[in-house]
Amino acid sequence: MNAGDEAVASIFRFGEQFQKNSLEALRVLRELGDLPVGASEKVCVYREDKIALYRYAPLARPLGLPPLLICYAMVNRPYVLDLQPDRSLIRELLSFGIDVYLLDWGYPDGADRFTGLDEYVLGYLHRSIEHILKAHGTGSLNLLGVCQGGTLSLCYAALEPGRIANLIAMVTPVDFKTPENLLSKWAQHIDIDLMTQAGNVSGELLNAAYLGLMPFRLTQQKYAELADMAGNRAGLENFARMEKWIFDSPDQPARAFGEFVKWFFQDNALIKGGVELAGRAVSLKSITQPVLNVFARRDHLVPPSASIALGAHIGSGDYTELGVDVGHIGMYVSGRARNTVSAAIAKWLGERARAAG
């Protein structure tokens, strides 16, 4: 057999094996069906309209820290933080003895079309915080804002600094106009008034935008790689759960989303000034409590440059950065981030609690 024949034969062998493995992986995925998500026990302690505030059952002896409220993004579902027992940031935090609450924004619909960011931040988030403070008989709590939820948490902490003992920003965009920020570049030409007039922004449209960041990897290679997972049932279960989460994107309330795009993506107003919630100007300089900024070094959604800008704009003298060598979603579910992030948060909070006496 000459070199050319051997090359052709090799391509056919590869194709045959690829097809066989792919079919096997697809067969297992069909068998798996709809997998449960959300691994840890929790109870709903407060509900209002679409939002729900959950408290997680403790898994370890309490550290005695103020309760930790997680404020997740509105554009995705928060169960990615507690996807399955061995991939759960929340479970890890619980295992360190932290009392964890989670604010779930739910699935906004037409009734929320005119709800603005002021109501989300100074309404729903504020009332959730008030509920926790009242339940614990304390004046302040620890706030962990994730991604878009981090931006909202920064706004809240700037306007209500007395209620936040320590602030943790995780993969949080702060400077929305750094050169690597592709979403921001795309957002510049969007007519916000027209978008708001057209009604809520569908989750499908947001998904298309996310896929558009790396279309060849996210719409082709990811699925071609399923062939390599044939026979790896646990791996396919992980894949199926992630796939479910990735495309479980709530529609976005027209007014709030329009404000977010206009103020943050187009005007970069979080650092330049100009964000006003219920007539109150948001200034990052008002954030004077300790801040831990956790960012992903390989984040394609929120580039590290967008996150690490935080240190230069807040008024706090106690600012710590933690860069983790993962991507945006890897921050919640990857093995590399597992324990590193939760352990760092528990240690950082513990040190701040001791310093506060």
Place this chain on the structure above:
Amino acid sequence: MTNGSDSSTVNPVSAAYIKACEDYLGVHQVIFEQFNNRTAPAAAFGVPPAFLDAWKSLAQSMGAQVGVPALGPAREHLEIVQKMTDLGLQFQRKYAEFTAHLAGIPQDAMRGIQHPGAGTTYDEWIESAESAYAALAHGATFARLLGELCNTLNALKVQRGKLLEYFSRQLDLPTRAEVDSLHQQVRHLREASRQKSRGRSRGKGGGK
């Protein structure tokens, strides 16, 4: 042993495969460019001119209808339909422009393949395609075209809403405007109620 950098020793099958892919993508590039160029002769596509001329006259007649002023009792309805038709045509044109802007990516991606082989070609192609795409996606033209596409779609959604509003009114069904108005009323009532509650709490606190 072969040296990947020496073109004279590249596997002939791989080289032929890459050449075939480039030719195939080249044809698509030409089609996209021709499609975007409205003055191009129909024969360039290899399609009978009569066939394309029929489509052209249909598009022209649609365009002419869009420009006719809406008159008479159905004026409101007709005006919306005209705007929607106009926006639909605008979207098609912008989409063609956007697609033409991206048309070179697969071809550029092929150039990035360094080690043709059954197991590696695909991964290298993906890497290379992402790089070629990123170079365009970060550019001003891409952002402008994408923005225009989104804005046209949103304008179309607004007109669709108006059309549904018109039909709902005719059928005595609740309209979006009525539902929106009720939501606004509920919001204002709740805010007023909260303000009263806060006022009462402050009043009680002050009395202590």
